[in-house]
Amino acid sequence: MPQLKALLFDVDGTLADTERDGHRVAFNKAFQEAGLDWDWTVELYADLLTVTGGKERIRFFLDKYLPDFAPEEGVADFAARMHKRKTHFYLQMLQDGEIPLRNGAERLIRSARDAGLRLGIATTTTPENVTYLLKATLGEESIGWFECIAAGDIVPAKKPAADIYLYALEMMNLQADECLAFEDSANGILSSVAANLKTIVTVNDYTRDHDFSKAVLVLDQFGEPDAPFTVLSGDAGGETCVTVSLLQRVFGQA
Ligand code: XBP
Ligand code: MG
Numbered sequence: 001m002p003q004l005k006a007l008l009f010d011v012d013g014t015l016a017d018t019e020r021d022g023h024r025v026a027f028n029k030a031f032q033e034a035g036l037d038w039d040w041t042v043e044l045y046a047d048l049l050t051v052t053g054g055k056e057r058i059r060f061f062l063d064k065y066l067p068d069f070a071p072e073e074g075v076a077d078f079a080a081r082m083h084k085r086k087t088h089f090y091l092q093m094l095q096d097g098e099i100p101l102r103n104g105a106e107r108l109i110r111s112a113r114d115a116g117l118r119l120g121i122a123t124t125t126t127p128e129n130v131t132y133l134l135k136a137t138l139g140e141e142s143i144g145w146f147e148c149i150a151a152g153d154i155v156p157a158k159k160p161a162a163d164i165y166l167y168a169l170e171m172m173n174l175q176a177d178e179c180l181a182f183e184d185s186a187n188g189i190l191s192s193v194a195a196n197l198k199t200i201v202t203v204n205d206y207t208r209d210h211d212f213s214k215a216v217l218v219l220d221q222f223g224e225p226d227a228p229f230t231v232l233s234g235d236a237g238g239e240t241c242v243t244v245s246l247l248q249r250v251f252g253q254a
Helices: 021-035 043-050 054-065 076-096 106-113 127-138 142-146 165-171 186-194 246-252
Strands: 008-010 120-122 148-151 177-182 198-202 215-221 231-234
Touching: 008 043, 008 076, 008 165, 021 076, 021 198, 021 246, 043 054, 076 127, 106 120, 106 127, 106 142, 120 165, 142 231, 148 165, 148 215, 148 231, 165 186, 177 186, 186 198, 198 246
Parallel strands: 008 120, 008 177, 120 148, 177 198, 198 215
Antiparallel strands: 215 231
């Protein structure tokens, strides 16, 4: 029976609620700066989130909602230019401490480290978005707690493709059956499961109704001892927050 050796975390929606009040707002700031009157509302953004990756999301928006928009530079360069500015605004928000980690994430990361579990990140977001988030929430040294920060365009196909998880596994020299993945969305779990990873899901407002039938456990949050999680599916064995012992049990049973 393989031993649990490592935890692989998604970032957006899993470690932090970054989408509604983070990425979405930063996209709108970039559009505004460019003199465009586009407003990605909370509702519209739910549809746009079906596509992972910021550049890909801008192109999806144009295809679906503004098919006649034809920038001189071409759609790909336009999307890349907007995305660069969006990243600038998003990093500023992170630096200003506007985006906290989700409930229980810091406790889980620290206790996993203490227990000798190895840590990695597998995300579609831009690498700097991860390092700035970690620095702002856990301190500069926390970047080194993660053996691998697999992010963004480092793989050709973003989630739901398995590539980013396969890349992280390879970088960390791990087998899928030695790890647990943490995700928050349908695209995320499609990716982790395609990489043969047992996956725990913590939902958020955008992803609550997604299909998580392949998850080993679905929770509303990691939880804290004084702020327990709600189990949405699976068996948490009576625990009230995600602990290393819960992870060991879930890993062994799944
Ligand atoms: C996260 C994303 C990201 C962010 C934007 O998906 O889709 O694209 O919305 O990041 P997941 P960038 O949590 O499944 O990894 O703009 O930096 O691409
Ligand atoms: Mg996510």
